[in-house]
Structures are given as C-alpha cells and as structure tokens.
Amino acid sequence: MVGIKELCKRPELFSSGHRACAGCGEALAVRQILLAAPQPVVAVMPTGCLEIFSSIYPHSAWQVPTIHTAFETSASTASGVEAALRFRKKMGRLQEEINLIAFGGDGGTYDIGFQALSGAMERRHKFLYICTDNEGYMNTGIQRSSATPYGASTTTSPAGDLIPGKTQHRKDIVEIMIAHDVAYAGQTTVALWRDLMTKVEKALAAPGPSFLNVLVPCPLGWGYRPGETIRISQLAADTCFWPIYEFADGRYKINYTPKEKLPVEEFLKTQGRFSHLFGAEGGRAIVAELQRYVDAKWSLLQKKQEALCTP
Amino acid sequence: MILAKTGNEALALAMKHINPDVVAAYPITPSTEIVQIFSTYVADGAVDSEFVAVESEHSAMAACIGAAASGCRTMTATASQGLALMHEMLFIAGGLRLPIVMSVASRALSSPLNIHGDHSDSLASRDSGWLQFFCETVQEGYDTLIQAVKIAERASLPAICAIDGFILSHCLERIETFEEKDVRDWLGPYRASYDLLDLKKPILVGPATLQDYYYEFKRGQIEGMNRALPVIEEVQAEFRKRFGRGYDVVEEYRTEDAEAVLFLMGSACGTVREAVDALRLAGKKVGMVKLRVYRPWPHQLLKPLLQRFKAVGVLDRADTVSSWGGHLFTELSSTLYDAPQRPKLLSYVYGLGGKEFTPEDAAGIFAEVLSGSKPEMVTYVGVRS
Numbered sequence: 001m002v003g004i005k006e007l008c009k010r011p012e013l014f015s016s017g018h019r020a021c022a023g024c025g026e027a028l029a030v031r032q033i034l035l036a037a038p039q040p041v042v043a044v045m046p047t048g049c050l051e052i053f054s055s056i057y058p059h060s061a062w063q064v065p066t067i068h069t070a071f072e073t074s075a076s077t078a079s080g081v082e083a084a085l086r087f088r089k090k091m092g093r094l095q096e097e098i099n100l101i102a103f104g105g106d107g108g109t110y111d112i113g114f115q116a117l118s119g120a121m122e123r124r125h126k127f128l129y130i131c132t133d134n135e136g137y138m139n140t141g142i143q144r145s146s147a148t149p150y151g152a153s154t155t156t157s158p159a160g161d162l163i164p165g166k167t168q169h170r171k172d173i174v175e176i177m178i179a180h181d182v183a184y185a186g187q188t189t190v191a192l193w194r195d196l197m198t199k200v201e202k203a204l205a206a207p208g209p210s211f212l213n214v215l216v217p218c219p220l221g222w223g224y225r226p227g228e229t230i231r232i233s234q235l236a237a238d239t240c241f242w243p244i245y246e247f248a249d250g251r252y253k254i255n256y257t258p259k260e261k262l263p264v265e266e267f268l269k270t271q272g273r274f275s276h277l278f279g280a281e282g283g284r285a286i287v288a289e290l291q292r293y294v295d296a297k298w299s300l301l302q303k304k305q306e307a308l309c310t311p
Numbered sequence: 312m313i314l315a316k317t318g319n320e321a322l323a324l325a326m327k328h329i330n331p332d333v334v335a336a337y338p339i340t341p342s343t344e345i346v347q348i349f350s351t352y353v354a355d356g357a358v359d360s361e362f363v364a365v366e367s368e369h370s371a372m373a374a375c376i377g378a379a380a381s382g383c384r385t386m387t388a389t390a391s392q393g394l395a396l397m398h399e400m401l402f403i404a405g406g407l408r409l410p411i412v413m414s415v416a417s418r419a420l421s422s423p424l425n426i427h428g429d430h431s432d433s434l435a436s437r438d439s440g441w442l443q444f445f446c447e448t449v450q451e452g453y454d455t456l457i458q459a460v461k462i463a464e465r466a467s468l469p470a471i472c473a474i475d476g477f478i479l480s481h482c483l484e485r486i487e488t489f490e491e492k493d494v495r496d497w498l499g500p501y502r503a504s505y506d507l508l509d510l511k512k513p514i515l516v517g518p519a520t521l522q523d524y525y526y527e528f529k530r531g532q533i534e535g536m537n538r539a540l541p542v543i544e545e546v547q548a549e550f551r552k553r554f555g556r557g558y559d560v561v562e563e564y565r566t567e568d569a570e571a572v573l574f575l576m577g578s579a580c581g582t583v584r585e586a587v588d589a590l591r592l593a594g595k596k597v598g599m600v601k602l603r604v605y606r607p608w609p610h611q612l613l614k615p616l617l618q619r620f621k622a623v624g625v626l627d628r629a630d631t632v633s634s635w636g637g638h639l640f641t642e643l644s645s646t647l648y649d650a651p652q653r654p655k656l657l658s659y660v661y662g663l664g665g666k667e668f669t670p671e672d673a674a675g676i677f678a679e680v681l682s683g684s685k686p687e688m689v690t691y692v693g694v695r696s
Contacts, residue, residue, distance in 0.1 A: 040510050044377070057518040065507050068517035069376050069403050076370035080377025080385075081507065083333045083361040087383055088508065091332075091359060096510060116373065119366030 002036065002197055010035050011063070018061035020053040023226025025216030025233060026132045027053065028190045030103065033130060033214075034064065036197035037099050037204055044078045044102040046113065047071040049139040050132065072113035075120035075129055078102035082125040099204045100127035106147035107137045110171050121180040121209045128203045128210045131173065134218040142221040146171040149241075150293065151286040152273045154221075159276035164286055169293055174213050178247050178309075183208030186246035188255070189215035191233035195244060195255055206248065215242045223272020235267040240298040241290075245305075252304040261298075264291045312488050318449045318479035321486055322388070322414045322472070323348035325456040327358055328494035331412075332383035332501065335363040335374035339393040340426045341476040342416035346388050368393035372400035372411075379409035380516045381508045384460070384501035387411065390476055391418035394432040398439070401469075405440020406532060407517060408504065410463035410470070413441075414456060417577070417628075418476035419664040427665020428476035430577065430629040433605070434638045440532055442470040442539060443606040445576035449474070449484035451558065454550070455603075457489075458558075460498055462546045466539040467504050475578040475628075477665060489554060497553050539607045560609050561616060562601045565591060569598035571680040574617070574643065575626035576602045579661070579668050583626075586673035597677050602639070610646045617647060622655040624680035626692075628662045636660065636689040655683045661692035668692065 013034035020027035026049060034041065043066040045051050051068050054061040069077045078100060088094035104113055109131040117129060136154050137143040144157035150169045153159035157166040177185045184206035186199040196214060203210035217233050219226045236242035237256055241264050244256035265287055268274040277283035316324065323345050326334070334353075336346040346362075353362040361378075365371045368389050379385040389397065394415060404411050415433050419425040433443055444459060446452040452474040463470040474480055507516055520528055543560060551557030564580075565587050566572055573583050580601045590597045600616065600623075602609075617623055627637020635641055636658035647653050657680055662668040672692055679685040 042507060052519055055515055055518045057520045057524050060515040060518065062515055063513065065510065065513040066515045067377065067380055067507050068515075068519075069373055069407075070399060073370070073373035073376075073400070076365065076373035077377035079363055079365065079370065080333065080335055080374030080379075081381045082377075083335065083363045083374065084378040084381030084383040084508065087332050087359070087361040087378075088381075090361075093382075094508060098508065098510075115366060116370045119370055122366070123363065 007035060013041070013063040014054070015061045015063060018054045019056065020049070021220055021226065023219040023229040024053070025134060025190050025218060025229050026050055028229070029132050029196065029214050029216050032190070032193050032196055033101065033200050036200040037101060038201070040064070040096055041099045041101055042066070042081065044068070044074050044081060044100070046074045046104050046108040048105045048108060050103060050105065052139060071108055072116055074102040074104040074108060075113060076116040078127045078129070079120045079123065079125045082127050102127055102129045104129065104131050105139070106131060106133040106135060107145045109133070110146040110173050118180065121177060121182055121211070124209055126208060128200070128212065130212045130214060132214050132216045134216050134221055135170070136221050138218045138221040147173070150290055151277055153276055154273065164276060164282055174211070177211040182211050184210035184246070184248045187213045187242070188244050189233045189236055189242055190217070191230045192237060192244060192256060199246060202246070202248070221273070223275070224270055228270060232267070232270050235262065235270060238262045239264045239267040239294065241267045241294050243298060243301050245301060250308050252301065252309065254301060254305055264294050314486055314488055315483050316449060316486050317481050317483050318452050318474045319344035319416065319481065320348060321449045321453040322456055322474065324488060325453045326386060327352045328489065328491045329386070329457060329460055329498060330358045330495055331360050331386040333361045333363065333375070333378035333385045334387060335365050335371045335378065336387045337365050337368045337371045337389065337393060339368070339390050341418055341480045342388045342390040342393070342414060344480070345414050345416070368396040369400060372397040372404060375411045376400060376404050376407065376409060379404070379411050380407065380505070382501070382503040382506040385411045386413065388414035388416070390416045391420055391432045394436060395420060398436065401436050401439035401441060403517070404469045406528065408467040408532065408535060410467060412456070412459045412463050412470050412472065415471050415473040416476040416480040417473045425664035426476070428478045429663045429665065430473070433471055433473050434629045436471070437606060437638065440468065440536065441606060442466065442468050442604070444470065444472045444603060445605055446472065446474045446479065447578055447580040447601065449479055449482065450486045452479060453486055453488060454556070454558070457494055457498070458546055458550050462539070462543050464501065465546065466535060466542045468535055468539055473577070478578045536607045540609055540611065543604060558603055560604045561612050562603060563616070564599040564601065566598035566600065568596055570596040570621045571624065571677060572598045572600050572620050573624045573626055573673065573676060573680065574600045574602065574639065576605060576639070577628060579626065579628065582668055582670055583673045586670040586677060589670065590674060590677055595677065595681065597681065608642055613643065613646050614650050617643070617654055618650050618652045620654045622657065622680045622683045624657045624659055624676050626659045626661055626676070630660050630663065657685055658689045659692050660689060666693055
C-alpha cells in the first residue's frame with residue numbers, strides 16, 4: 001500500500017481546473033484512483049457528470065488515454081478495448097502491460113449499463129470496473145436510480161403528501177458482481193482514501209475482471225454544503241449504511257469496522273434528501289426501516305466473513 | 312477458387328480472407344451464420360482475430376468502437392432488430408470516424424415480426440454517417456465486403472455491406488473467391504488515424520463538445536462523406552486492376568437507347584434484368600439502373616445519368632411510412648428537381664418482409680413506366696388490399 005510521502009511525489013493524472021461542483025465526491029475519487037493505479041492506465045468513462053466536467057473540448061482533465069462513447073457503454077466499450085489489448089499483445093504490436101479501468105455512475109452501472117456490465121464480467125474481460133455511486137442520476141437533475149436508498153427524496157421519487165420518497169431499497173450491486181465470480185470485488189467510499197487506493201491496487205492485481213463500488217457524496221443531489229463531503233462519506237461508513245468490505249478468493253473481508261456503530265440517523269440527518277423524514281408524520285417509521293435494513297445487511301456481512309464462499 | 316456458397320458463407324469467407332483484428336458480434340436471423348462460421352475460423356486458428364461474443368448488438372457496436380479506437384481493424388455483422396438496437400452506437404462510430412465494417416443481411420423491422428428480406432433496417436440507419444453498399448449477388452457480397460474494408464479505412468468512415476436477407480444470405484450461388492494471401496496483401500496492414508493505446512501520445516476519444524465545437528466536428532464528418540465517392544471509385548479501380556473484376560457506384564443494364572428504366576438496389580436487380588431481356592426481345596426500349604452505393608448518395612452521377620431517360624420507375628424495398636414512398640424515390644426526386652431535363656418519376660414499393668418479386672411484376676411496372684403514368688402516387692407492388 002502506498003504511503004502518503006510517496007503519494008505526494010506522484011504526478012496528478014486527473015488534473016485540477018475541471019468543472020466539477022465544489023465538494024464533488026466523484027472528482028475526488030477519480031483523482032485518488034488514478035494516483036493509486038499502477039501506470040500505464042487507459043480509462044473508459046460514460047456520458048454523465050464525470051464526462052461533462054472533465055472533458056469539454058478542447059479541454060481535458062485526463063492525463064491518461066481515455067475514451068467515452070455513450071451512457072450505458074463503459075463496460076461494453078472496455079470489452080472492445082480489452083480485446084484490442086489482447087490482440088495487440090498477441091501480435092507483438094504492444095509491449096506495455098496496460099491497466100484498463102472503466103468508470104460508471106450508479107445509473108450507468110445499476111440501471112442502463114447493467115446488461116453490458118454483466119456481459120463483460122461473464123466474458124471475463126480483464127479490466128477494473130469502478131462505479132462512482134452517488135445514489136441517483138445527478139447529471140440530469142437528481143432522479144432516482146436503483147442505487148437510491150429507501151426513503152430518499154429525488155426529483156422522480158419526490159417526498160409528497162402521499163408518498164414519502166423512494167419506496168424501495170437499493171439494489172445490492174456488489175453482491176451481483178460477486179455472483180459473477182469476479183476475481184475481486186470491493187466497496188468503499190472517498191473518505192477512506194487509503195482503503196480506496198489499496199482496493200484499486202488489489203483489484204488491478206487480481207487475475208481477472210474486478211469491480212469496485214465507491215460511494216461518492218454529491219452536495220447538489222444529496223442537499224448539503226460542499227465542505228461536508230468527507231464528513232458525510234465517513235458517516236456512511238461509521239453508521240454501516242455503507243459497509244466497507246471486499247471479496248476475493250472466495251472470502252469476504254470487512255475492511256473497516258467503526259469503533260462505535262452510529263445510528264443511521266446520524267448519516268441521514270446531514271442531508272436534504274432525507275429531511276422530510278425528520279419532523280413529519282411517518283418519517284420515524286422510514287428511519288426505523290432503514291436502520292433495520294442496515295443492521296440486517298451488516299450482520300449478514302459479518303456472517304459471510306466467517307464462511308468460505310467459493311464455487 | 313470456384314465454390315458453391317450461400318451469402319452468409321461467402322461473407323464469412325471474405326472475413327476470413329480479410330483476417331480482421333477484432334470481431335464483436337451477436338446472433339440474429341438471418342445474419343447469424345456469418346459470425347457463427349467466422350467463429351469456427353477463430354476456433355481453428357485460421358484467423359488471428361480476437362472474437363468477442365457479446366450479450367447484445369448494442370454492446371457489439373460499443374465493443375467494436377472500443378477496439379477500432381484502440382488501433383484494430385474491426386468487423387461485425389447483424390440485421391434488422393439488431394441494427395435497430397445498435398442505432399445509438401452507429402452515430403458514435405460515425406462521429407468518431409472509425410472504419411468499422413459491418414455485414415448486414417437486410418431484414419424487415421418489427422412489428423409485426425418478420426425475419427425476411429427488405430431494406431428497412433439499413434435505410435433506417437441512413438443518417439448515422441455510415442457508408443452503405445447494397446449487393447445484387449452473393450459474388451458481389453464477397454467482393455464488396457473486401458472492398459469496403461479498404462474504402463472505410465481510406466475514407467475514415469464506417470461501412471455497411473448489405474445483402475438481402477434469405478434471398479442472398481441463404482441462397483447458394485457459384486462464386487469465385489481469391490487467394491487468402493492476395494486479399495490480405497491487397498488490404499495491407501491496418502493503419503489507424505488515431506490510437507487510444509498510443510501511450511506516448513495520450514488522447515481523449517469522444518469529448519463533450521457544446522455550441523462552440525459540435526457543429527465544426529459534424530461539418531468535418533459531412534466533408535468526409537463528401538469526399539468518400541472518389542475514394543470508392545479509386546478503390547474499385549484498384550480492385551479491378553488487382554483482381555480482374557469489379558463494380559461501379561451506379562451500374563447500367565441495356566440502357567443505351569432506353570426510354571424507360573427501373574432504378575433499384577439489391578437482389579431484385581437480377582429479377583429486373585430478366586424482365587429487361589424479355590421486353591427487349593419484344594422490341595421494348597427498356598433498361599435498368601442499379602444503385603450499389605446508397606451512402607454517400609451519388610447525386611453527381613445520378614443527375615446526369617437519369618436525365619437521359621423519359622421515365623424512371625423507382626423501386627423501393629422499404630417505405631418511409633410518410634405517404635410519400637420509399638427512400639430511393641424521395642432522394643432521387645430531390646436529386647432531379649433542378650435537372651434541366653427531368654424524367655417522369657414513378658414510385659413503387661415492393662417486396663416488404665420478403666414478399667416475392669417476380670419478373671412478371673417487373674414487366675407490369677415497365678408497362679406503366681413506358682406509358683409514363685399510373686393511377687396512384689405510390690404503387691405497392693403485389694400487396695393484397
């Protein structure tokens with residue numbers, strides 16, 4: 001694992017001057033990921049916030065070769081790039097060992113690009129797919145995705161007089177990726193930068209396709225002040241709302257256990273998207289259901305950690 | 312070598328001779344066999360290609376784009392619903408100026424579901440920035456696919472090589488193929504106009520462009536299509552010189568003194584040839600103009616050529632569902648609008664969903680075209696009312 005002293009010496013591969021909002025969790029994550037990844041790296045990105053804030057022609061924040069095609073096509077485009085890598089290696093038309101990283105937001109990963117991702121993992125293309133998960137379609141204006149948590153108010157699951165925000169729990173994408181027998185899968189968040197960077201290194205070293213889900217708070221979409229991104233990201237880990245764990249070689253491993261597991265409410269009350277749950281009638285029940293869900297998932301994860309889950 | 316091959320077998324064989332770097336494809340009737348046969352070449356080590364059996368046509372084209380941008384000669388094959396599912400990605404391949412070459416076994420679009428041949432699929436993709444070639448025979452399919460690779464790469468545009476579904480894709484024909492080595496030598500190694508994997512020169516492929524640059528990118532792409540016609544003619548000449556046979560962008564059959572001609576694309580040209588021969592025996596001055604290249608639209612060639620005739624029957628194997636006929640009719644009407652001498656244009660739609668089109672149908676059309684008039688604006692040949 002890389003130390004902070006060495007990190008300071010590494011060149012910035014995701015340069016400053018891009019157009020992300022102040023406090024953007026995704027921009028922080030991409031910068032840390034590119035710093036962590038052994039070079040050379042080639043990146044694939046989808047249409048979305050990342051592409052819009054980093055690559056408006058004639059500017060680019062990317063100091064590594066990068067391709068963008070469409071919204072739902074990070075995994076499928078990466079499949080083609082990876083096939084090209086294999087072909088060129090085989091034919092002696094490429095000498096370097098390139099690390100291929102495909103980025104996707106939660107919309108492009110859990111929803112519209114889900115089939116392409118599943119196909120790419122099943123075909124075992126060797127690349128690292130990273131979902132920068134901000135729990136909704138933020139680029140188009142904060143719509144609900146299948147990553148949006150229960151109870152959250154978005155512009156297409158608005159908290160109204162009758163319906164109190166999103167009425168379903170999120171999809172467990174990491175479990176779905178583990179079910180694809182990926183070589184490495186992990187979940188983390190930007191506040192735990194060292195964990196994130198270690199996971200990038202491990203994922204790229206794994207002998208096959210790998211997947212990382214990174215929670216990236218979004219000030220605009222979640223409704224908080226830009227300076228709070230890291231604190232909220234940390235609270236997601238400390239409440240176990242966002243378990244920090246990995247899966248490799250048939251074993252689950254929890255990488256971060258909070259010293260004191262905080263009530264999920266501590267995370268929820270920092271954000272505008274959950275504000276309707278506090279004070280309004282019925283809100284307590286939704287918070288209670290979220291707590292039950294978080295506890296159940298955490299407890300299940302602890303049990304999984306004890307078992308060997310290999311085919 | 313002289314062989315008996317179906318259209319699909321011939322296109323698969325052409326792919327073997329081409330030996331593309333990467334092929335990403337998904338099965339769909341009636342083009343399935345092309346990649347199915349090609350995958351046996353991969354399994355037997357007869358080609359160097361990496362074959363990616365993707366989970367959808369959308370992913371097929373996305374993977375082709377990724378591979379082509381990464382410095383690889385890239386091919387695929389599809390039809391109908393598959394081409395429709397690719398639609399979004401077709402525009403991206405075109406906009407990125409990637410010379411991906413795709414076989415299409417032309418098939419009707421649902422609904423209602425139909426697996427048989429017509430031109431609805433490729434023609435619905437006409438504005439996506441792809442070169443489009445339509446073939447009359449299996450032989451032409453084999454030859455055109457090989458040519459398309461060179462044309463696409465020289466023009467920096469993707470290309471569709473279309474054979475009529477079932478009518479050609481599943482029709483056994485005597486074809487003459489080339490030596491594999493000769494095809495590979497003629498094509499030469501792939502030289503990408505840009506390369507994502509060039510680490511010495513990191514690039515960003517597919518940036519966001521707003522009001523200040525998008526239009527300029529598009530204008531460049533349009534210019535690429537404008538310049539494609541001479542590239543096609545150049546490659547056709549090179550092909551003819553190397554292999555001793557060849558094709559033109561627009562081909563004429565018995566038009567020397569013709570008064571009435573039919574204008575069309577694809578396998579029905581063979582049917583029309585037969586009708587022309589029979590009518591010529593009866594002393595009728597009829598002929599045929601066959602369009603091989605639909606994109607770029609060769610208006611420079613069509614305008615002077617078609618002015619020579621009194622009347623032109625335009626046969627479309629697809630309809631625009633606009634009440635104004637098919638694609639060829641509407642585009643030819645525009646092309647001839649300001650011609651000094653305008654022939655009478657008569658619009659016919661035929662053969663949708665693989666509906667049989669016979670020499671008798673063609674003879675009936677010729678009778679109307681020779682008379683210079685018909686009752687309806689658009690005639691739907693052979694349809695039951």
